Amino acid sequence: MGRSSRHATPSTAGRPAPAFLAAFESTYLPGPDRDVAESTGHDLRWRADLDAVADRGIRTVRYPVRWHRIEPEPGRYDWSATDAALEHLRERGVDPVVDLVHHTSYPGWLADGFRDPRFRGAYVAFAEAVATRYPWLTSYTLFNEPFATLFLAGHEGLWPPYDRGIPGFARLLLSVLPALSEASACWSQLLPEARHLWVDTCEHHAGAAGAPGTYAQLANDRRHAVLDLALGHDLDPDRPFLGELLRAGAEPLVDLPPVRVDVVGLDYYCHSEWWYDERGSRAPSPHPVGFAAIAEQYAARYDRPLVLSETNLRGLPSDRASWLRYVLEQYELAVSRGVPLEGLCWFPFVDSCDWDSLLARPAGRPDPVGVVSLGPGGERLPTTFTAVWEAAAAGSPAAELPAYRFQPPCDAQLAGFLPQMAHWPWEDPPAVDAVAPIRIPEDREEPAVSDIPVTSREPDLVVLSHLRWVWVWQRPQHLVSRFAALRAPSGARTWFVEEPVAGEVAAPEIGTEERDGVTRVWLVVPRRPDQPEFLGFDDDAAGAYGRLLAEFLTSAGRPAEPDVLLYTPMALDIAEALVPGRLSYDVMDDLASFLRAPEGLRLRQRRALAEADVVFAGGRSLHRSVRSHRNGEV
Structure with a gap:
């Protein structure tokens, strides 16, 4: 289904320009009790931010209703900040698409997050209160990116409540989807003319023939x-992923009263397209089909109007300008093919914060993705991209936008998209955006592991992480890439050891890949029926991980007693199998203190804190939390 977008140049003659939406980021970090609206200063600068949007002619804004701040304790609502912002938008003639839950933006007193037994009742009551208080609303989103949010929180264990696997995903769906169904019925009754914009990731998966292609089919399902x-649509239990989900406990959802969905929002980023081959999975895909082709697939499946509800690019302003040209061109192409698109939203208007750690900690680090940039003091700074976005929002077609050459690292990340841009009139970025490259000799080759001489006085570094190197660039990647660069001149190697994966092997075996100056290492275990691809360090099939890793390093000629850096206590047994010279533990989040944390996690957490030579804590609250388990410094 769908067609490739390669080399296509649509005609825009006679077609109206897309309606541009603006948006503001507000995701709440329950542990540190801080949200992105506070990190970016929008909570204090909201009036100027909203005026900046309205002054540029924008008439629709995706805007958060911050439940976590409105209901600081059960049943007590404080509407003052929300009243002021929504009324100001109304005065300026801007229509808000209110967003009731943006990722983990629920009240902190829901201690078990989406798995908390109080979630359903509290959420439905809050949703009803919003609809009752603002009966003039014309558009709403009951829950932003429910698939992406619950997958990261329930399947990948990256966000609270840190559940894992398909059973964990099913548990969160059983808590959240009935609540959405009930809230949908409530809003349909109270605001029957308002439209529900369902917003979620717009994905496409493809792979090489054989097992990679088979997995891509499962991911597309x-x-x-x-x-x-949510819709009660095509619930065939023989579908590859849906069938696994139903067997894992989600079957009661088949009889769920349907959620009302008037418009489907597609969140499309360069990393929305994945590729699978013998090297594993990676995004952005080296062989993307483009937004137009994917939008055709969603339009045919759901037969509803669509909105390109989110896109951005983490890069320099000139990189963002060229990505906007690409996305707008794809939007125009989709419309020319009959896809019922109603608008385009660059998300967010102001730079976000702390996505470099996937919101693991509120460091206040700007994420360079916004229409306007964050200055050192929180000031809003217009850039090259701001002017390009303003032109597009005013109606300029893609062909009239500049085509700036992508700069590192975007040039490498987007290499697969370049054939779709072959017809562009490329030009150098403006001098203000140009960054001088670091030249590396062209004949330089990455040495094979076995060819690296063991001349180091500094020990190798082995990093044991629950976050994979090729995911979003987060705290481990920021730190470890620096550690690797500092150690490399002495001949020391840095090994980034990831959680096991299921694959087509007869017995567990070690896989490796050279990437960004480190060596990725993972254990491939034989695939079992109804088993997810990504497993935990504590999976029964990974019992030999520590021994196999130690044997691998020895066979590679590496010195004994490496430094070991731990990012999850669940890998402590593997760390001990390496007999580390020094053991460090970087506590990104106190998972063991979370409600219903597995006892094995609690025990390993206490052991890791007690046994580590050095412990790092990502913030004051974590520092206080871990100090009680330490005799040494943190």
């Missing part, structure tokens, strides 16, 4: 599972 369950 997975992308639709949550919306299909």
Whole structure:
């Protein structure tokens, strides 16, 4: 289904320009009790931010209703900040698409997050209160990116409540989808003319022939599972992923009263397209089909109007300008093919914060993705991209926008997209955006592991992480890439050891890849029926991980007693199998203190804190939390 967008140049003659939406980021970090609106200063600068949007002619804004701040304790609502912002938008003639839950933006007193037994009742009551208080609203989003949010929180264990695997994903769906169904019925009754914009990731998966291609088919089925369950659409238990999900406990959702969905929002980023081959999985895909082709697939499946509800690019302003040209060109192409698109939203208007750690800690680090940039003091700074976005929002077609050459690292990340841009009139970025490259000799080759001489006086560094190197560039990647660069001149190697994966092997075996100056290492275990691809360090099939890793390093000629850096206590047994010279533990989040944390996690956490030579804590609250388990410094 769908067609490739390669080399296509649509005609825009006679077609109206897309309606541009603006948006503001507000995701709440429950542990540190801080949200992105506070990190960016929008909570204090909201009036000027909203005026900046309205003054540029924008008439629709995706805007958060911050439940976590409105209901600081059960049943007590403080509407003052929300009243002021929504009324100001109304005065300026801007229509808000209110967003009731943006990722983990629920009240902190829901201690077990989406798994908390109080979630359903509290959420439905809050949703009803919003609809009752603002009966003039014309558009709303009941839950932003439910698939992406619950997958990261329930399947990948990256966000609270840190559940894992398909059973964990099913548990969160059983808590959240009935609540959405009930809230949808409430809003349909109270605001029957308002439109529900369902917003979620717009994905496409492809792979090489054989097992990679088979997994891509499962992932393409997975992308639709949550919306299909919400709508009661195509719930065939023989579907590859949906069937696994139903067997894992989600079967009661088949009989869920359907959620009302008037418009489907597609969040499309360069990393929305994945590729699978013998090297594993990676995004952005080296072989993307483009937004137009994917939008055709969603339009045919759901037969509803669509909005390109989010896109951005983490890069320099000139990189963002060229990505906007690409996305707008794809939007125009989709419309020329009959896809019922109603608008385009660059998300967010102001730079976000702390996505470099996937919101693991509120460091206040700007994420360079916004229409306007964050200055050192929180000031809003217009850039090259601001002017390009303003032109597009005013109606300029893609062909009239500049085509700046992508700069590192975007040039490498987007290499697969370049054939779709072959017809562009490329030009150098403006001098203000140009960054001088670091020249590396062209004949330089990455040495094989076995060819690296063991001349180091500094020990190798082995990093044991629950976050994979090729995911979003987060705290481990920031730190470890620097550690690797500092150690490399002495001949020391840095090994980034990831959680096991299921694959087509007869017995567990070690896989490696050279990437960004480190060596990725992972254990491939034989695939079992109904088993997720990504497993935990504590999976029964990974019992030999520590021994196999130690044997691998020895066979590579590496010195004994490496430094070991731990990012999850679940890998402590593997660390001990390496007999580390020094053991460090970087506590990104106190998972063991979370409600219903597994006892094994609690015990390993206490052991890791007690046994580590050095412990790092990502913030004051974590520092206080871990000090009680330490005799040494933190």
